[in-house]
Amino acid sequence: MNSALPHPFFKMNRRHFITTTLASTLAFAAGAAESERKLRVAIIGHTGHGNYGHGLDTMWLRLPETEVAGVADADAAGLAAELKKLKIERGFADYRQMLAETKPDIVAVAPRELAEHRDMALAAIETGARGIYMEKPFCRTLAEADEIIAACEKRGVKLALAHRNRYNPSVPVLDKLLAGDAIGRLIEIRARGKEDARGGSLDLWVLGSHVLNLAVHFSGKPVACAASILQGGRPITRDDVKDGAEGVGPLAGNEVHARFETEGGVTLFFDSVANAGDRVGGFGLQIIGAKGVIDLRMDSLPMAQLLASSPLAPAKEPRTWTPITSGGVGQPEPIADIKEQVTDHLLPGRDLIAAMRENREPLCSARDGRAIVEMITAVFESQRLNGQRVPFPLQVRGNPLAAL
Numbered sequence: 222m223n224s225a226l227p228h229p230f231f232k233m234n235r236r237h238f239i240t241t242t243l244a245s246t247l248a249f250a251a252g253a254a255e256s257e258r259k260l261r262v263a264i265i266g267h268t269g270h271g272n273y274g275h276g277l278d279t280m281w282l283r284l285p286e287t288e289v290a291g292v293a294d295a296d297a298a299g300l301a302a303e304l305k306k307l308k309i310e311r312g313f314a315d316y317r318q319m320l321a322e323t324k325p326d327i328v329a330v331a332p333r334e335l336a337e338h339r340d341m342a343l344a345a346i347e348t349g350a351r352g353i354y355m356e357k358p359f360c361r362t363l364a365e366a367d368e369i370i371a372a373c374e375k376r377g378v379k380l381a382l383a384h385r386n387r388y389n390p391s392v393p394v395l396d397k398l399l400a401g402d403a404i405g406r407l408i409e410i411r412a413r414g415k416e417d418a419r420g421g422s423l424d425l426w427v428l429g430s431h432v433l434n435l436a437v438h439f440s441g442k443p444v445a446c447a448a449s450i451l452q453g454g455r456p457i458t459r460d461d462v463k464d465g466a467e468g469v470g471p472l473a474g475n476e477v478h479a480r481f482e483t484e485g486g487v488t489l490f491f492d493s494v495a496n497a498g499d500r501v502g503g504f505g506l507q508i509i510g511a512k513g514v515i516d517l518r519m520d521s522l523p524m525a526q527l528l529a530s531s532p533l534a535p536a537k538e539p540r541t542w543t544p545i546t547s548g549g550v551g552q553p554e555p556i557a558d559i560k561e562q563v564t565d566h567l568l569p570g571r572d573l574i575a576a577m578r579e580n581r582e583p584l585c586s587a588r589d590g591r592a593i594v595e596m597i598t599a600v601f602e603s604q605r606l607n608g609q610r611v612p613f614p615l616q617v618r619g620n621p622l623a624a625l
Contacts, residue, residue: 261290263325265316265341268299271332274356280566286574290323320348330355336468339365346372352577353380358430359590361470364618366591373587381573381583382590384434388568389524390547404510409488412436412506416498421475424493427467430593431519432506441485446599447610450474459625471622479600522560
């Protein structure tokens with residue numbers, strides 16, 4: 222063989238090298254272009270029926286990664302006002318038409334009311350959206366949650382829930398504190414809703430979902446529940462069950478007391494009594510350990526504080542609560558605009574975008590949402606069974622109060 226000629230093996234590998242290098246270059250270029258392209262967002266609201274949640278319409282105007290492609294609202298006056306607020310021209314009375322025409326990357330399911338969440342989410346998935354940001358709570362029943370999650374998994378859609386406190390940058394700091402010995406062995410977690418006029422079952426749904434979402438993050442998944450629901454101090458009956466506000470479905474009771482066993486061995490309590498709360502306390506949870514307590518207040522900054530002394534023993538000296546920020550215990554908050562980043566959903570929005578690009582689950586995913594719906598359903602099922610302990614996973618996939 223002429224030694225001056227390339228070996229056939231070399232020629233084949235050279236061709237393979239050129240081909241794979243070109244493919245890699247094109248893939249990198251496509252990825253770079255995708256990361257630079259603004260993601261198109263379609264917003265679904267419904268004035269008079271949950272409106273646009275807590276800023277799930279305007280958040281996208283503040284994210285340079287996104288642009289609003291259209292908004293849908295079945296209420297004509299509400300739609301006109303929303304077009305003016307968003308400073309866009311494309312408005313639709315029918316959200317399905319909007320999804321078909323705008324072909325968005327992300328859909329914001331904004332209404333606070335739950336009645337339409339399932340249909341809106343499925344429509345977004347079916348028309349090709351790659352991401353969904355949904356107002357909490359997730360949906361009315363476990364059957365609806367199962368259906369949405371199955372559709373997301375089939376199409377590879379990332380769905381994030383607007384439990385904005387879960388995205389607070391201080392949460393990883395709390396994880397490290399609990400993994401260490403900051404408060405000793407965990408004894409229990411106590412959570413309460415806002416306990417305003419909505420106290421009881423509605424508070425469990427609307428605001429309790431926030432605290433339960435965070436509580437389960439720290440305690441681990443629930444494995445059983447025992448609960449009681451009261452109306453005016455007595456156990457609820459079938460006559461108390463009505464169609465609840467906020468589109469939650471069958472509802473009863475202005476007082477709820479629930480006890481959850483968790484896989485981490487920590488007992489989790491949730492309580493809500495109508496008109497028992499105030500603007501300062503209540504809405505949040507306390508993680509109680511043998512050597513201290515971590516207190517979390519929803520939508521407050523700093524969100525968490527540490528009491529580094531035993532909650533079980535009387536104290537001779539005044540006890541001091543030390544703020545916990547994203548910088549650590551007793552440290553000043555290093556993120557200057559953290560309040561806006563959290564409460565205006567900027568951190569959740571960016572996490573959803575990252576989840577879409579990295580092919581991972583959002584910090585507060587559809588499965589996390591279903592876990593909360595299961596906890597709420599378990600409270601109703603335990604009451605239906607006269608306070609009986611109910612094991613997870615639940616067999617019932619509807620609302621047990623409908624069968625009370």
